[in-house]
Amino acid sequence: MVGQSPSEGRAAVLLQPFVHQVGGHTSMLTYDEHTICKPLVSQELSFYESLPLAMRQFTPQYKGIVSVHLKKDSLGNLTLIASPSLGQPDSAGTDPTVTWWHKCKWSHSQVSRTFKDSCPGKMLLRTDLQYHTDSLLDDANGKQPERKSYNPWGLHCHRQHLNRMFSKHNENKLQQFLLLENVVSKCSYPCILDLKMGTRQHGDDASEEKKARHIKKCEQSTSASLGVRICGMQVYQADTGHFLCKDKYYGRKLSAEGFRQTLRQFLCTGNQLRTDLLEPIVLRLKALLAVIRKQSSYRFYSSSLLIIYDGQEPKESADHHLPFPKTHGTNPSRVDVRMIDFAHTTFKGSKSNPNPTPHDGPDHGYIFGLENLIKILQSLSEGK
Numbered sequence: 001m002v003g004q005s006p007s008e009g010r011a012a013v014l015l016q017p018f019v020h021q022v023g024g025h026t027s028m029l030t031y032d033e034h035t036i037c038k039p040l041v042s043q044e045l046s047f048y049e050s051l052p053l054a055m056r057q058f059t060p061q062y063k064g065i066v067s068v069h070l071k072k073d074s075l076g077n078l079t080l081i082a083s084p085s086l087g088q089p090d091s092a093g094t095d096p097t098v099t100w101w102h103k104c105k106w107s108h109s110q111v112s113r114t115f116k117d118s119c120p121g122k123m124l125l126r127t128d129l130q131y132h133t134d135s136l137l138d139d140a141n142g143k144q145p146e147r148k149s150y151n152p153w154g155l156h157c158h159r160q161h162l163n164r165m166f167s168k169h170n171e172n173k174l175q176q177f178l179l180l181e182n183v184v185s186k187c188s189y190p191c192i193l194d195l196k197m198g199t200r201q202h203g204d205d206a207s208e209e210k211k212a213r214h215i216k217k218c219e220q221s222t223s224a225s226l227g228v229r230i231c232g233m234q235v236y237q238a239d240t241g242h243f244l245c246k247d248k249y250y251g252r253k254l255s256a257e258g259f260r261q262t263l264r265q266f267l268c269t270g271n272q273l274r275t276d277l278l279e280p281i282v283l284r285l286k287a288l289l290a291v292i293r294k295q296s297s298y299r300f301y302s303s304s305l306l307i308i309y310d311g312q313e314p315k316e317s318a319d320h321h322l323p324f325p326k327t328h329g330t331n332p333s334r335v336d337v338r339m340i341d342f343a344h345t346t347f348k349g350s351k352s353n354p355n356p357t358p359h360d361g362p363d364h365g366y367i368f369g370l371e372n373l374i375k376i377l378q379s380l381s382e383g384k
Contacts, residue, residue, distance in 0.1 A: 015068065015080040020184050021154030023194030023232025023248055023304060024341060027161035028154060029177075031082060034185045035063055039161075040176040042352040047342040048178070050349065054291045059339050061181035067174045070165055078162050082177070151234045151245045183338050189236035189243075189311035193266045194304050195373070196231040196251075199223060199365035201302045203344030204357040214302075221252045222259045226376075227369030230254060230262055231304055236311025239270035260376050267380075269311050277309055277335055278381040282374055284337040289370045292362055297348035299363050300339070308336040 018028040018036050031037045048062035067083045169175065184190035201223065202214040222229045230251030234243045246262065254262060267274045288305075292298075346356045 011084075013082040013084060015082050017154045017158035018182075019151065019154055020190050020192060020234070021157060021232075022151055022192050022234050022245070023153070023196075025157055025160075026341075026343075027158040029080065029158070030182075031066070031179060034182050035179055036182045037066060037068070037082065037177040037179050040065060040178050041343040043345065043350065044342040045178065046350045046352040047345045047347070049351065050347075052295060054294065055339070058288050058291065058337060060183050063179035063181065066177050066179050068177045069174050070162075070169065070171050072171055078166060080162075080165075083174070151243055153232060153245070153247055183306065183336060184308055187308065187310040187312075187334070191235045191266065191269070191309050191311040192233065193230070193263075193307040194232035195307070195369075196223065196229050196248075197227070197303060197305050197339075197366050197369045198300060198363065199227045199368060203301045204299075204346055205344075205353075217252065222254055222256055223369075225256055226259060226372045227365055227367075228259075228305075228373050230259065233262070233266055235266055235269065237270035238311065260380070263376060264380055266307070274309070275381065278377055280335040281307060281309075281337070282377050282381070284335060285370060285374050285377070288337060288339075289367065289374070292366055292370065295347075295362055297359050297361075299346050299359050300342070300366050301344040301346070303339055303341045303345060303366075306336075306338045306340055308338070310334045 013031060015029040015031065015037065018030050021028045026038055029037050045065075048059075051059060051062070068080055069083070071079050071081050073079070165175070184192065199218060200214075201218055202211045206214065218224045230246065231248045232251070233246040235245075236242075237244050244265070251262075264273070267277055346353060346359070348356065348358070350356055
């Protein structure tokens with residue numbers, strides 16, 4: 001039963017920051033190797049519960065709801081504990097303290113700084129991967145450091161989330177979280193591009209102040225001109241063993257040409273330009289475009305689109321001129337495209353909002369972004 005006390009039900013699960021989170025502001029947490037969780041928003045839950053069948057291949061699988069509470073140990077360390085209920089994913093047989101990054105194939109030995117002041121009372125987040133205070137934010141010269149052994153953005157979001165939870169809730173106050181598929185769990189070195197889609201980002205329920213703020217962000221970025229902007233990125237660099245990372249602040253500054261060059265950079269794994277991935281990405285985007293065009297009344301405000309591939313270079317392409325072999329009848333080159341973040345998605349019949357602002361036809365702002373994204377990728381494929 002959702003809402004049970006932390007001591008009841010199955011063994012508690014220690015939640016850890018999802019180290020492959022490249023964008024957004026809500027903390028994504030690792031539940032198990034194949035499942036992540038995030039704070040429940042009723043509008044997003046309504047979307048997943050009434051998800052059109054045609055869209056399911058383009059969204060993470062919804063796995064249910066779990067209760068989460070804060071816990072503070074004798075040293076003042078804060079942790080988040082999930083209390084699985086019946087019917088939820090079973091983590092039996094796994095040690096919840098064995099976190100995802102313990103299994104990662106790159107070194108965290110360079111991460112030496114802690115974030116002592118990240119939580120009230122100088123409480124430390126209990127994690128073997130301590131927050132790297134030299135984050136992706138711009139330096140004094142307005143430049144972003146490019147090479148990291150991991151992406152610090154998820155830890156940045158998690159630190160802020162812990163602060164909010166600690167200030168608002170008692171230690172054992174149960175909060176509901178969504179359980180969702182970890183869409184990069186099959187990747188050894190997940191290369192992820194997070195794209196904020198559409199020409200409008202504010203939801204129908206946004207205040208006038210928030211509406212004005214989002215409109216300004218769109219006007220000053222490629223959201224207005226292209227219907228899409230970069231919200232985060234990580235690309236595994238095989239030559240250094242590190243990830244090249246960019247965050248949303250970098251994406252907001254890009255011109256249309258800068259956006260195009262960053263797309264190209266997303267396909268560069270250090271040793272080679274993965275041009276073999278362009279065709280399968282475009283095919284997948286065209287399939288999504290066909291689905292979105294048929295979704296009347298849906299508006300995907302502030303949602304993101306993830307483009308994913310595995311940065312582990314295929315053994316078959318030791319000769320860099322040879323493309324990665326395609327498998328017939330399946331998704332070639334281990335490319336994936338997924339829509340995420342539906343907290344502001346609205347549609348006719350939404351349970352969380354039975355009387356939404358009426359919207360007719362498909363989401364033309366989202367379609368505009370997809371069409372431009374496809375055109376740019378096709379131009380890269382043609383060597384332009």
